[in-house]
Amino acid sequence: MKTLVICSGGLDSVSLAHVTARTRQLTRLVSFDYGQRHRKELDYARDAAERLSVPHHVIDMRAIGAALTGSALTDDLEVPDGHYAEETMRITVVPNRNAIMLTVAYGIAAAQGDEAVATAVHGGDHFIYPDCRPGFARAFDAMQREALDGYAEVALWTPYVNLSKADIVRDGAAHGTPFAQTWSCYKGGAHHCGRCGTCVERREAFELAGIPDPTSYEDPDFWRQAIAEREGR
Secondary structure (H helix, E strand, C coil): EEEEHHHHHHHHHHHHHHHHHHCEEEEEECCCEEECCCHHHHHHHHHHHHHHHHCCCEECCCHHHHHCCCCCCCCCCCCCEECCCCCHHHHCCCCCCCHHHHHHHHCEEEEEEEECEECCCCHHHCCCCHCCHHHHHHHHHHHHHHHHHCHHHHHCECCCCCCHHHHHHHHHHCCCHHHHHHHCCCCCCHHHCEHHHHHHHHHHHHHHHHHCCCCEEECCCCCHHHHHHCCCC
């Protein structure tokens, strides 16, 4: 099945790109510049497209991102440290981000003759991001089938929506994902900070998956403290 993958350059979406290339017909990667402070992730998406020999479309959404105020990813707000599933991480929500990106991706897929749009939303996203949940995925897929009725048939593929990030690490490893060539950190520094929610989640996922983590972290041990605090130990 000819499949477009929405790829941020992060561990999840780059893994999905490699899995798609091995198990389906990967047609292209689509990324979005919405003014995120960790824009360097787009370089990793570009590298993935080159590695997998597919076109890479970067959609400029900076004007839209500027209007979606209130997120630490786009505004001058501090990205909090701690576990990804803590209440404090809600400040990283960019309202309707996935819904907007999926709408654009569906349009590209329909125009280019692709049969599916793939996105790497996963179970760990459910607490914070409503447009990463299974109910949203089902409703969005149904809406898009109506929107493209009679013009194109494009399905939504969310293979990780009920899985954990550790499951993604295992799947990515099984399909040759070069994890060192992915970017997760929301702070966008020279190296992964090791303290923000995505860094903690990333480090924990490798530990749970039993797979060595090749990532260079500025604070490689903070994740254990963050997990202990969340669990009340």
